[in-house]
Amino acid sequence: MTSYGAKDLASAFRTVRKNTIQVAEDIPEARYGFVAAPDVRTVARMLTHVAIATRIWEEVHKKRLTTLVGFDFFGMMDRFNAEEAKTRSKLEILDLLRTEGEQFAAWMETLTPEILAETITEPDGKTQKTRFERLLGVKEHEMHHRAQLMLIERQLGIVPHLTRQFNDRVAQMRAARV
Numbered sequence: 001m002t003s004y005g006a007k008d009l010a011s012a013f014r015t016v017r018k019n020t021i022q023v024a025e026d027i028p029e030a031r032y033g034f035v036a037a038p039d040v041r042t043v044a045r046m047l048t049h050v051a052i053a054t055r056i057w058e059e060v061h062k063k064r065l066t067t068l069v070g071f072d073f074f075g076m077m078d079r080f081n082a083e084e085a086k087t088r089s090k091l092e093i094l095d096l097l098r099t100e101g102e103q104f105a106a107w108m109e110t111l112t113p114e115i116l117a118e119t120i121t122e123p124d125g126k127t128q129k130t131r132f133e134r135l136l137g138v139k140e141h142e143m144h145h146r147a148q149l150m151l152i153e154r155q156l157g158i159v160p161h162l163t164r165q166f167n168d169r170v171a172q173m174r175a176a177r178v
Helices: 006-026 043-052 054-061 073-084 090-109 113-117 131-155 161-177
Strands: 119-121 128-130
Touching: 006 043, 006 090, 006 113, 006 131, 006 161, 043 073, 043 090, 043 131, 054 073, 054 090, 054 131, 113 131, 119 131, 128 131
Parallel strands: none
Antiparallel strands: 119 128
């Protein structure tokens, strides 16, 4: 039987983060203030949100909490939102994406199968998930926001890098067929 473990989680997260960084690089800094719709984060704030979101999971998993009943989500979110709201340049955001992402991935690699199998009680006091299931959420969260950013790229007239890569592969296959 093949198992998907900590090194796989870290590798998959690094791939997701690499693609997010590419999106951040492709959007010109002059467009980092763009807001796609009312009550939506600017490009800069969304990228910062993604960059530091790993801290939410670290808050729970580095401390190896086994229950989220009574966890101070509002206090954590207030700290998180204050950090997210700081003004940063494109280079600072890219640095944050790289450093926070690598730090988190390196930590994930250290997790043992036993730690990943630990269960955590959700805030409702009834539902439980494994640490592994909860850590998969890091990647899912980032992919959710990256999809938003790729739609924003389209709104800004930028063809997302994954679409460009796919189109190049299709063109090469067509050319090889002739």
